[in-house]
Amino acid sequence: MVIHNTYSSLADTLSYRRQRLANLIDFPVILWSGSSSPRNFPANLLPFRPSSHFLYFAGLPLQNAAIRLESGKLELFMEDPKPSSALWHGEMPKRDEIAQQIGADAAKPMSELEFFLEDAATIAVQDAGTWTQQSQLLNRWVLPQNPLQGIDLELAKAIISLRLTHDEGALIELRKAAAVTVAAHKAGMAATSKATLEAEVRAAMEGVIIASNMTTSYNSIVTVHGEVLHNEQYHHPLQPNDLVLADVGAETEMGWAADITRTWPVAGKFSPTQKDIYNVVLAAHDACIAKIRPEVEYGDIHLLAATVIAEGLIDLGILQGNAEDLVEIDAHALFFPHGIGHLLGLDVHDMEDLGDLAGYEAGRQRSDRFGLGYLRLNRPLRSGMLVTIEPGFYQVPAILNDANLRVKYQNVVNWQRLSQFADVRGIRIEDDVLVTASGSEVLTAALPNDADTVENLVS
Amino acid sequence: MVIHNTYSSLADTLSYRRQRLANLIDFPVILWSGSSSPRNFPANLLPFRPSSHFLYFAGLPLQNAAIRLESGKLELFMEDPKPSSALWHGEMPKRDEIAQQIGADAAKPMSELEFFLEDAATIAVQDAGTWTQQSQLLNRWVLPQNPLQGIDLELAKAIISLRLTHDEGALIELRKAAAVTVAAHKAGMAATSKATLEAEVRAAMEGVIIASNMTTSYNSIVTVHGEVLHNEQYHHPLQPNDLVLADVGAETEMGWAADITRTWPVAGKFSPTQKDIYNVVLAAHDACIAKIRPEVEYGDIHLLAATVIAEGLIDLGILQGNAEDLVEIDAHALFFPHGIGHLLGLDVHDMEDLGDLAGYEAGRQRSDRFGLGYLRLNRPLRSGMLVTIEPGFYQVPAILNDANLRVKYQNVVNWQRLSQFADVRGIRIEDDVLVTASGSEVLTAALPNDADTVENLVS
Ligand SMILES: [Mn+2]
Ligand SMILES: [Mn+2]
Secondary structure, three states: OOOOOOOOOHHHHHHHHHHHOOOOOOOEEEOOOOOEEEEOOEEOOOOOOHHHHHHHHHHOOOOOOOEEEOEEEEEOOOOOOOHHHHHHHOOOOOOOHHHHHHOOOEEOOOHHHHHHHHHOOOOOOOOEEEEHHHHHHOOOOOOOOOOHHHHHHHHHHHHHHOOOOOHHHHHHHHHHHHHHHHHHHHHHHHHHOOOHHHHOOOOOOOOHHHHHEEOOOOEEEEEEOOOOOOOOOOOOOOOOOEEEEEEEEEOOOOEEOOEEEEEOOOOOOHHHHHHHHHHHHHHHHHHHHHHOOOOHHHHHHHHHHHHHHHHHHHHHOOEOOOHHHHHHHOHHHHOOOOOOOOOOOOOOOHHHOOOOOEEEOOOOOOOOOOOOOOOOOEOOOOOEEEEEEEOOOOOHHHHOOOHHHHOOOOOOOOOOHEEEEEEEEEEEEEHHHHHHHHOOOOOOOOOOOOOHHHHHHOO | OOOOOOOOHHHHHHHHHHHHEEEEOOOOOEEEOOOOEEEEOOEEEEEOOOOOHHHHOOOOOOOOOOOEEOOOOOEOOOOOOOOOOOHHHOOOOOOHHHHHHHOOOOEHHHHHHHHOOOOOEEEEEEEOHHHHHHHHOOOOOOOOOOOOOHHHHHHHHHHHHHHOOHHHHHHHHHHHHHHHHHHHHHHHHHHOOOOOOOOHHHHHHHHHHHHOOOOOOOEEEEEEOOOOOOOOOOOOEEEOEEEEEEOOEEEEEOOOOOOOEEEOOOOOOHHHHOOOOOOHHHHHHHHHHHHOOOEEHHHHHHHHHHHHHHHHHOOOOOEOOHHHHHHHOOOOHOOOOOEEEEEEOOOOOOHHHOOOOOOEEOOOEEEOOOOOOOOOOOOOOOOOOOOEEEOOOEOHHHHHHHHHHHHHHOOOOOOHHHHHOOOEEEEEEEEEEEEEEOOOEEEEOOOOOOHHHHHHHOO
């Protein structure tokens, strides 16, 4: 781990976050960073990713560390590197140097943490080694999948209220992640004409991210089978009539994420049917972004996307009826079965480790409606929130061949007409949109999304 | 997961391995594949890597599966994909299809495994979720770090005796990994002149691996600070007088690894001092490979490398005395502090999850000598073994500035002369060498390692 002074005042940013937390809660907090997990043997480790809650208040991707927050004070707990580790890992920054950089009020060895646990709240990290330690030290079960209770729940709610809107320190990082992700997508488009496999396009995209000394914020989707929504296979050949759907995002060294999807034609030219559907999805995307401003309900943005897609599919003769009525019966979800987007921040689905506590306004719950159940965010928007807008159109066999759905929607789908769009398996267009006081700013706007410009970037 | 028929007779290879196992043990065996670990929230997973022991007998990178081996029979235990998963993950191969491809004699749901546990031996996987499950089902602690006992120890010894030498199915995969790794290193050399950061060279190398739909078999080392032996930082700028040390290896989809190190000059031209040391390391590398054949002790190969390096450093005026005497007192380890290499197979340090059980012949233990303690392999070579040969020269501050070592070796190091080699921080040359009946075959020979050709590949 090397200390990068990515913004001049990391310590100031962290101090500001602690003060805001202290305004909300009056008990001490201990947050663990987590530790690496072994891949196939103990010395061969999977890439380390610290807990996002730790990163938010500690700033740096420290391993096997903890911080204690109380009344705006920050204490850092970690071991100094062993002298013998210098042989293998070189000179690493000492605890006191790190403490100074992050503006900690005190720095102590991890072994002393046990004396500072009283009445402290925490949030479970993801790796079993660390949540076992959390549980043992705090003498209660601290499990990632457990429902939060008591002061842990109060802490989670307080952190959510901070992390829901981004401060300047966060935005600097989020803009860096967005810029590298834009460059990655351009590289993917440019690499397509010479590529024969999905994997080669993925390599061009992730190469940009690696070259920027960043990581992917999630496992990339780079596929000609966009109809498989979470497709993590890259072995398919690229055929001239295929569309490449690429959902790839970078994450900065401090852990802040971007998340972009583009869909482009392998041959550099959309077929007429592909372009028709592409423009329906783009119309939904643009309409949603135009509507984003504080106080607007994100659930209404989702319904707007559904309505614009339904309208577009009516115009193309694929759906029949009135758009609002079709959305009412979830007919849009035959082709747009997921939500319009999600929170974005340190996590690509920000704070999803807390379940729907961050995504759903207090008192609201997931719908069990076919067209609403996958919505990850259901809150009024506020200035400083960062959300994705990612409408899509997919011909998912598991949906379109479902006997019950075919009966239910027999009168609203023109299957004959739909069969003419067989070369459109999946299209998604996703951008990262910051809610501002006056409306919105698209952090990923440097990446074109209109069909003509996308074609030009490919060929 | 998609089924690739990477070699025509996966089932035959697996059957052969089972028969060999059945010749060694007479109790049933259950091997678990393991499961993915979450990154920062449960739906965002770290890359999945199955247990190597499972891969050896099951062939395919299945998740949340187990196999039972008894008397040469193979039973597969896994759940069929849920119908609802087709929406997100597409149609996945069913248990019975997978069972057929791997030649299983039976296929059952995971939930039935509990009825087939009696008297079964196992080996712990690395992920906590799965070793907890192993422990619960077998009603004993099955922990990755526990010393093996009883039938588990017998099983480990039997598996080691199989995996120590590679069958044809394994060699096909190992050659593929080597070929892609060779291409990755060539790409790294070619990218250096336009690169400004280590990260950009790493991106060019890993890009080749990703484009081949493979993964890295370990976290890449791509650094101008080769003196930090396990350097996983990539942010340093490339200066014209720097050497890039790149230790990068690919792993096939079925889990078989390669492991190559090259060291090249950023400017495409070694300085005279860099070339002098480079040629010392290369001489050691070549001498070791020339000596490899069945029955030769790998420990003697290590001592040969130490001796050749000592001789070279004497010739350069850095060390003083007689090479054999210097090796006797571990003076070589001031500059070559690690072992000459290790086993290579499904793991980059093959079977290191079993500690030194695979690397060390029965009855042998690690030396505590400065110049021998890091040796990972200490056995007589046998035809079919794959080992790395990776001599190096490093100026590690933690060693060369160590007061005790400076006193101990005050009469054998010419510090004045050494100071003229300040532009050589670290050099390593590593190839993957298959022991054959008549000697050896370098699987990574397609990648040049002589100084002139390396210079040409860079510039
Ligand atoms: Mn997204
Ligand atoms: Mn090696």
